[in-house]
Amino acid sequence: MPVKADKRLILVAGQSNCVGKGDASLSIGVMPGIAFEYTYIGDRLKPLLDPVGVDELHFQQAETGSAWPAFAQTINRLTGDTIIIVAAARGGSSNHEKAELEGMGTWATGGKMPLFEDAVKKVKAAMKKTGLPLSAVVWVQGERDANAINSGELSPAAYENSLRGLIERFRSALQANTPFFLVKTGYYSQHSKTGFDLVRAAQTKVAQSLDQVYIAFEKTNTFPERQLMVDAIHYNQQALNELGEAVAVNLVRTLHLPQQTKVEPSFRINGITEFQVRGGLPHFCRKSLNGDTVRVAYIGGSITQLDERYRRQATNLIRQQFPKARLVEIAAGIPGTDADLGACRVKEQVLIHHPDLVFIEFAVNGGFPQGVEGIIRQVKQANNQTDICLLYAATADQLNSYVQGKLLPHIQQLEVLADHYQIPSVHLALYPGWMLAQQKLTAKGSEKTKADKVVFTADGVHPLKQGGNLYAAAIARLLKQVVVAEAHHSMHSLSSLPPAQYADNWEDASWVNPEGNVRFSEAWAPVPMQDSLKQFAPWFSQAMAAEQVGASGTIRFEGDAVGLFDIGGPEVGQLRLSLDGKEISVVPDGGVRYRIAEGGSPIINRFNAYCNNRYRGQFFILQVPKGKHELTFRIDKQIPDKRKILGEQQQDDINRHLAKYAHTKIYIGKILVKGKIR
Structure with a gap:
């Protein structure tokens, strides 16, 4: 029987790794409507996506990616619950007052910044706004105290007592026996591990001695050796995604939340769905899952030609998704060209390499439908088992069309072709458009400027590396659904080539x-x-x-x-x-x-x-x-x-x-x- 989904209010608090020093373009894309963030300023709920957090009440916004989209998305996938995050973290903040650094703040009473009082104030406002009790606290903190132990300013016992006292103060102020989930502290490169190991041991003792206090994640100490750091002490986005997902799984299991089998929803805003699976990619998927050699071709304009506009990132994500497969990339991008030239060159530049999957990207350069159909028909005539996927990139100006729920006319024409031939298609720019609408993305700017948002393009056309990451993530989300469809045997490519949609197509x-x-x-x-x-x-x-x-x-x-x-x-x-x-x-x-x-x-x-x-x-x-x-x-x-x-x-x-x-x-x-x- 279906389980009724619930709404859960969760406080995430601590210091800089709780704030997040990752990359929002590599963060998990949370589907609209399944997770929100409460902001004290304005007393409102807004969709949860990185950078999470607000510079308010002495707390900070992620710079630019955090663990919390992965955390919320995982809970929703497992339970169907809607998650409301209250972010209350500050970089460099200590647990014990003796570890406090000037300007960084402490969670202890009597500090120069009222971090604890601010967190309670923010949670109470969120509870009033939503009518929900606090379901849990996730605590990610300890590096500052570990350094203080290393320098002799703080004893391990004093840190342990301060952590125990913090939990008791939160429970006294908010709700008795609120479940606490502790993320163990990682290491600081080129610093003694002693203080950090003592903090980790103290965190274990507190979890063992207090009711409903749990260790939610302890592999942070492996991140440096796995090269999952952005600097000496902060986790990169891959690590933050891993941490967020693991804490979510632990929380769901520990609290015995009702679980359900739930397919991750497709991203959809204003009536536009990010991708359509249609007949799927059955031959590519089966070969990849079997561990065979698969050849993936990309044909398009300069966005496809340049390495980090999406192609290289997409290839890397495909390798991650199908680790047993031996993947060969075929790059066939020529700047400033449309699908008419693409149809002229597809035999020599793509089909000669016998691809298993062909991505076609010409939307930004016009998306000439007769040319695209010519490419489709040439690919299928060469080998009917070669799978095809249409990719729709967009200029910075065109992002607003997605925000307004409008498909550009040339993309509508290409969607007719995709329906006709039952091939998948991906609106690469839909999620960037969503980020733009939520003021989490700058459509056009300089990648050299330190920004608290993802910078999509510098010239209005070619995505920067972060924009390419967002494009590649959309392709990866399609491939996840393709794997699900393969498991249910619901992918069926056309057994024969249907009549042409355009009599003047470019198949010859x-x-x-x-x-x-x-x-x-x-x-x-x-x-x-x-x-x-x-x-x-x-x-x-x-x-x-x-x-x-x-x-x-x-x-x-x-x-x-x-x-x-x-x-x-x-x-x-x-x-x-x-x-x-x-x-x-x-x-x-x-x-x-x-x-x-x-x-x-x-x-x-x-x-x-x-x-x-x-x-x-x-x-x-x-x-x-x-x-x-x-x-x-x-x-x-x-x-x-x-x-x-x-x-x-x-x-x-x-x-x-x-x-x-x-x-x-x-x-x-x-x-x-x-x-x-x-």
């Missing part, structure tokens, strides 16, 4: 090398990927380059789109196009896709605002009526207005190096075709 897209597939005029020559071009070596074995006005190349193809993947830089110029022997003019048709139109531009300019003193991969695609065609491109004589394109803030380099910009050079690395080269 590819890229080819220009040499041998283009008829070049004599002015063109191959150039190696060296010096300023060496960053393109992963994509191009070489490029074809020319600068002579009128230098041309002709592509014969059958299909409905063709284009060039070229290289930008200070010296590049522009092209004129002819189709089937006639010069054409074009207009933009989404992203870097163009269509033929009268009154359009006869020029395709290859110099853009990113070409100031550096090279960047770029591409354009011309969409044409389906059929057999011949496209000719020629270098135009006119140099584009590079000053105007670069804008006022990028004039310095062009002023100092006029000659570098006075060119019309074109580099071609790949030919893109939706169809086939003839």
